[in-house]
Amino acid sequence: MTQSAAPRAMVAQIRFGLGRRGDEPLPADPDRWLLAQLAGTDPGPPGPDSTDCLRALAHDRREKPKPEDSLARPIARAEQQAAIAWALTTPTPFRERLVWFWSNHFTISLRQGGVGVLAGAYVREAIRPHVTGRFTDMLLAVMRHPGMLMYLDNAQSVGPASQAGARGGRGLNENLARECLELHTLSPLGPAGQPNYNQDDVTSFAAILTGWSVDLNGMMPGYFFRERAHQPGPKQLLGRTFPEGERGGDAALRFLASHPSTLHHLAVKLARHFIADQPPADAVHRIATVLRETDGNLGAAAGAIVGIEAAWSPLTKLRCPQDFVIATLRAADLPEDKRPPFLPGIMAGLGQPLWNAPLPNGWADEASGWTGPEAMLRRVDWSYSFAGRTASVDPLQLADAALGPLMRPATREAIAHAGSRQEAAALLFASPEFQRR
Numbered sequence: 001m002t003q004s005a006a007p008r009a010m011v012a013q014i015r016f017g018l019g020r021r022g023d024e025p026l027p028a029d030p031d032r033w034l035l036a037q038l039a040g041t042d043p044g045p046p047g048p049d050s051t052d053c054l055r056a057l058a059h060d061r062r063e064k065p066k067p068e069d070s071l072a073r074p075i076a077r078a079e080q081q082a083a084i085a086w087a088l089t090t091p092t093p094f095r096e097r098l099v100w101f102w103s104n105h106f107t108i109s110l111r112q113g114g115v116g117v118l119a120g121a122y123v124r125e126a127i128r129p130h131v132t133g134r135f136t137d138m139l140l141a142v143m144r145h146p147g148m149l150m151y152l153d154n155a156q157s158v159g160p161a162s163q164a165g166a167r168g169g170r171g172l173n174e175n176l177a178r179e180c181l182e183l184h185t186l187s188p189l190g191p192a193g194q195p196n197y198n199q200d201d202v203t204s205f206a207a208i209l210t211g212w213s214v215d216l217n218g219m220m221p222g223y224f225f226r227e228r229a230h231q232p233g234p235k236q237l238l239g240r241t242f243p244e245g246e247r248g249g250d251a252a253l254r255f256l257a258s259h260p261s262t263l264h265h266l267a268v269k270l271a272r273h274f275i276a277d278q279p280p281a282d283a284v285h286r287i288a289t290v291l292r293e294t295d296g297n298l299g300a301a302a303g304a305i306v307g308i309e310a311a312w313s314p315l316t317k318l319r320c321p322q323d324f325v326i327a328t329l330r331a332a333d334l335p336e337d338k339r340p341p342f343l344p345g346i347m348a349g350l351g352q353p354l355w356n357a358p359l360p361n362g363w364a365d366e367a368s369g370w371t372g373p374e375a376m377l378r379r380v381d382w383s384y385s386f387a388g389r390t391a392s393v394d395p396l397q398l399a400d401a402a403l404g405p406l407m408r409p410a411t412r413e414a415i416a417h418a419g420s421r422q423e424a425a426a427l428l429f430a431s432p433e434f435q436r437r
Contacts, residue, residue: 010404011314014437015274016306017093019327023401034306037092038299042128044099045086047079050121050146054214054221057117061216072117076110079120080344080354085336087326098131098302099123100322101273103355106142106184107362108151110355115151119355122147132299135266135291136257139184143176143253144223146214152176152360159210159231172231177206179360185256187265196261201238207231208242208252263291269365270301275311277366283308314406315436318367321350323437324379328429331402332390340386350378380430387425395424406433 012030013020020026027033056071067073090096103123110116126145130138142148149155157173158165165171182188186196211230215221225246234241235248240255242248256262267288271279283305290304291297305311319327325347329339340346344354351370357363364370390398395415399407411431418424428434 007314007405008312010406011312013093014327014406015311015314015317016097018087018090018097018323019093019330019437020402020404021088021330022333023397026404031306034094035303037094038132038302042095042099042131043090043092044096044124044128045082047082047120047124048075050118050125051220051222053117053121054146054216057114058216058221061114072114076116076119077342077344081342083120083123083354084326084343084347088329094302095131098298099128101270102127102131102138102298104357104362104365105269106138106148107357107360108147108355109357109360110353111358112151115147116355118145118147118150130298132302133297134257135262135296135298136254138298139253139257140250142184143180143209143249144212146222149176149212149214149223152179154209154212155214157206157210157213158229159207161233162210162231163228164226165229165231172203172206172210174202174206175360176212177209178202180253180256181205183361185262185265186259187261190261191264197238204235204237205252208235208237208249211246212249258296260292263296264288266291267301270305273317273365274305275308275313276316277368280310283310315433317437318370319435319437320363320365320370321352321375321379322347322354322363324435325350327402327434327437328383328386331398331429331434332386332393334389338389340389346382350382351375379435380426383429384422384426387422387429390425391421393421393425395421395428398425399428402428403433407431408433 006026009026009030010020012027012034016034053072053075056075060070060072087096087100106127108115108119108122110119122145126141126147127138130141152175153173154176156170157176158170160171181197181202188196190196211226213224213226213229215224218224227245230245233244235244237252242252264284267284268279270287271283275283286308287301287304290300294300325343329343347354348356352363395418396412399412399415408431411427411433414427415424418427
């Protein structure tokens with residue numbers, strides 16, 4: 001690899017990937033290496049499907065076991081561990097970054113009871129198969145998944161004029177409809193700043209989605225269209241009429257998935273994640289154009305980002321705590337038995353517990369969400385603690401492998417003159433350039 005190619009190869013590993021793993025070979029052709037990861041099916045880690053997870057949840061709700069006898073708790077814990085372990089070793093880190101990006105876009109959270117056991121299956125079933133496919137297919141998979149239906153309470157939503165609604169006791173729940181419009185598709189304002197929808201649209205969309213529910217106790221627990229809970233009759237959304245029944249919800253979601261405001265919203269989020277907190281307008285326009293011209297092909301959009309030169313400007317994005325932990329562990333490349341126990345707990349201690357965002361809008365993708373004094377001090381403290389596990393590695397070799405030509409002379413000098421190997425490695429992990437991607 002030529003000297004001029006080395007910085008681009010490091011950016012490919014750090015910006016588009018999850019950080020270089022040890023001293024693994026750098027790609028000779030970084031652009032081709034990234035684009036190749038968008039081909040084929042997602043190789044992600046195996047795990048139980050949502051049917052088995054729902055059976056475990058139903059057992060726990062029925063039997064109310066002690067924590068040590070729960071069927072759901074060990075599944076949730078193992079799924080978290082498996083997700084992080086895969087991120088540390090995946091041969092397709094760019095693709096994995098896309099999985100984490102879209103999982104955050106379509107957040108579900110352990111804060112809602114019952115969702116924890118489904119979180120891994122949700123990513124495996126609704127996100128992974130579609131990260132390089134059509135956004136429409138991902139949206140439909142997400143909106144039908146028990147994890148999302150339970151997280152945003154649509155499983156309990158009942159049309160007032162439905163057979164179930166006539167009996168009273170439950171009514172329309174607007175959570176899923178509101179978050180789908182606000183966060184997953186249109187966003188409140190269009191590209192020109194005009195409102196995309198109003199409260200009447202939220203209420204009507206919630207009525208369209210009544211009946212989209214979860215059968216927890218059937219022979220094959222999972223998504224179930226509960227016709228008795230569906231609000232009858234055609235319904236209006238954004239000036240369009242959609243038929244009653246499950247097909248009305250399907251049609252409405254397909255309409256929203258391809259709406260120009262949705263494509264712009266997705267382009268902004270992708271550009272913010274891969275380029276800068278305040279992404280250039282021309283980059284957003286280019287990604288939105290590709291989405292429009294390819295019928296919402298997310299693989300084509302990811303490929304377009306690779307072709308935007310602004311995306312190759314190094315170290316313009318602060319690593320969120322999850323990114324930071326994964327990059328640190330990949331840089332150290334410790335054998336499994338030498339890694340810290342229960343890595344999700346470390347992420348939680350740094351302020352970003354896995355699959356546990358406080359709100360449906362997921363985790364912040366801007367530096368301002370993570371740069372509080374206490375948050376940064378926690379990173380420094382953990383950097384020093386973890387650095388003790390790397391005592392057998394030469395700190396400068398570790399730094400050269402992790403950052404290469406992106407390392408500042410001042411950081412190299414500080415590492416070289418540190419009082420101990422632990423202190424030197426801690427200076428690397430806490431350095432401004434390692435904190436960024």
